[in-house]
């Protein structure tokens with residue numbers, strides 16, 4: 229079992245405080261859901277954990293190793309950003325080789341989710357197909373901790389359900405931290421839920437709390 233420990237994260241943009249004293253801990257076999265209104269700082273938090281953005285304060289540990297740079301995170305943390313990140317003209321089979329080790333590549337090549345566009349290049353895919361490909365490449369990467377920023381965005385319901393099942397299956401050996409505005413899908417698969425609100429990360433017990441903290445409308 230491995231553990232990702234995230235502590236004391238503080239981040240401001242100019243005078244705007246985005247994150248204050250953020251703590252979370254994720255073990256393999258756990259799925260953590262992070263909810264929050266638009267602009268609450270979810271992507272900022274993911275980028276700091278992944279190492280592409282620096283907080284004013286931060287302490288991030290993988291087991292006993294303090295993660296100080298991108299090199300420390302290799303094969304430990306993978307990150308699906310909110311925006312498209314793949315080169316557009318590389319064959320998808322080649323991308324799978326680049327993102328996955330041999331074992332994971334073989335498994336992904338067998339997945340029925342990838343079959344419809346296996347011989348394509350990303351520039352020939354629809355927006356949703358491109359998102360499926362990106363989500364799969366990150367989930368099947370070697371890393372033990374997977375950060376997914378809006379993995380369900382633009383995916384049709386049946387595909388969302390299949391991706392949720394895949395995340396649950398993969399969580400037997402990986403830890404996931406997921407954020408998405410399709411909150412019910414996040415609630416369905418998460419062991420723990422947090423709400424990022426007013427720059428603090430609050431553990432959430434149930435829907436009532438999500439209403440009380442003004443994330444959900446009262447009539448849900």
Ligand SMILES: Nc1ncnc2c1ncn2[C@@H]1O[C@H](COP(=O)(O)OP(=O)(O)OP(=O)(O)O)[C@@H](O)[C@H]1O
Pocket residue numbers: 241246264265266267268269270271272273310
């Ligand atoms: N590079 C930047 N410079 C200045 N402000 C920024 C920068 N990046 C993000 N912000 C601001 O920080 C806040 C948090 O942004 P972030 O993208 O983390 O929110 P989010 O919770 O992921 O939002 P959404 O759900 O809408 O994607 C927003 O107010 C945004 O405008």
